[in-house]
Amino acid sequence: MDNSVVTTQPVNQQVADEALLLSHDVAAVFNDLGVLMAVRGHTEEAERLYRRSLEIRRRLPDESAQAALTRRNLAILPTG
Amino acid sequence: MVDPIAEARRRLGLARRFYDEGRAEEAVVVAETALAVVEHAGGPNHPAIAGACIELSLLHERLSQYTKAERYARRAIVITEEYSRRDETLVRLRVKALGCLAMVERVRNRFGSSEVLYRSALDLAENGTWPHPEELAELMCGLGAVYLFSSRFVEAEALYRQALELVGSEKATSAVVWHHLAELDLMLSRFDTGESYARRALSLRENALGPNHASTANERAMLAAVLARQGNLDMAEKLFRKAISTFERVLPPNHYDLAVACADFGMLMAAKGNIAAAGRLTQRALDIKTKILGRNHPEVRQAVEDLARLTTR
Numbered sequence: 273m274d275n276s277v278v279t280t281q282p283v284n285q286q287v288a289d290e291a292l293l294l295s296h297d298v299a300a301v302f303n304d305l306g307v308l309m310a311v312r313g314h315t316e317e318a319e320r321l322y323r324r325s326l327e328i329r330r331r332l333p334d335e336s337a338q339a340a341l342t343r344r345n346l347a348i349l350p351t352g
Numbered sequence: 353m354v355d356p357i358a359e360a361r362r363r364l365g366l367a368r369r370f371y372d373e374g375r376a377e378e379a380v381v382v383a384e385t386a387l388a389v390v391e392h393a394g395g396p397n398h399p400a401i402a403g404a405c406i407e408l409s410l411l412h413e414r415l416s417q418y419t420k421a422e423r424y425a426r427r428a429i430v431i432t433e434e435y436s437r438r439d440e441t442l443v444r445l446r447v448k449a450l451g452c453l454a455m456v457e458r459v460r461n462r463f464g465s466s467e468v469l470y471r472s473a474l475d476l477a478e479n480g481t482w483p484h485p486e487e488l489a490e491l492m493c494g495l496g497a498v499y500l501f502s503s504r505f506v507e508a509e510a511l512y513r514q515a516l517e518l519v520g521s522e523k524a525t526s527a528v529v530w531h532h533l534a535e536l537d538l539m540l541s542r543f544d545t546g547e548s549y550a551r552r553a554l555s556l557r558e559n560a561l562g563p564n565h566a567s568t569a570n571e572r573a574m575l576a577a578v579l580a581r582q583g584n585l586d587m588a589e590k591l592f593r594k595a596i597s598t599f600e601r602v603l604p605p606n607h608y609d610l611a612v613a614c615a616d617f618g619m620l621m622a623a624k625g626n627i628a629a630a631g632r633l634t635q636r637a638l639d640i641k642t643k644i645l646g647r648n649h650p651e652v653r654q655a656v657e658d659l660a661r662l663t664t665r
Binding site for chain 1: 461463500501502503504538539541577580581582583585588615616618619620622623624625627630631634650651654
């Protein structure tokens, strides 16, 4: 009994944190930060941010057009 | 006396040739005179007017002049509103007119209406009895691109493959299909096939239109993007520079393809450590896109916020 209380608390907290991150605005911010990093030459960082944005958008409804733009940003990111 | 319809057709043929020779602005002028000839001779709703409007819509679309492209497409749609399925000429014109408007709607990011227009054009075309694989393939690629930029990749690929089957893989007209397949594979990180498709598109364009045509340059930019993603930065830089210098010579200064090439090349310069050049190229791309697409287009909105942050730092 006691154990379950202890373990559900952090799990709930984690779910709440993730839910907060699941928004159009957050996805857009990750995309824009990605572009910002890319324009400054930090391509690995940019790639990480684009993927983060895509991951969020994958779980949101009506994000397909925005997701395609982020995917294109990722597609033209140079390697090396 | 000269038959005005035949004269208009001759002028539209000339306009097309000018465009293929990279003289796009002259092509528009000639096509406008063709429209004037049929307007004068045939009254306001003659089918030949729709034909001239379609040609003008296509030319303006290729020049990134979307307001005019839309106006001409809508006029052609109105003229062909009352068609009979047995009137092949009119049905063909209507298919083209719907395709023109669909293309403009897609560029403007109105994917819903673009999809509807492409679908009605394809339905009409597929019910027809005349052979016209190139036109069908163009429509399929257009609808496929709507799917691509709605993240509907499976549907996009199915349409592109269908289009390729229609036109065959080695014809000059299949360059447009290879271009779309390359773009799809680039976005899905399938670089090996993406590169070979981009190379095919480039060599087909080069053979058909020569090395200095805007369409050839666009394939160079596409190949450059694929190579940059694979780490071949020096070759990519060369191709981007060549593409951009061709665009600067043969296109009006505010052109969508030029903007895309500048934006993509900017990313390459950034990766190479030339942050100043990257900023200039990104800004140039943004200025062009703002002029031709307006401030509320998603591609502009995204970039405006990015650059605002970049420059206020």
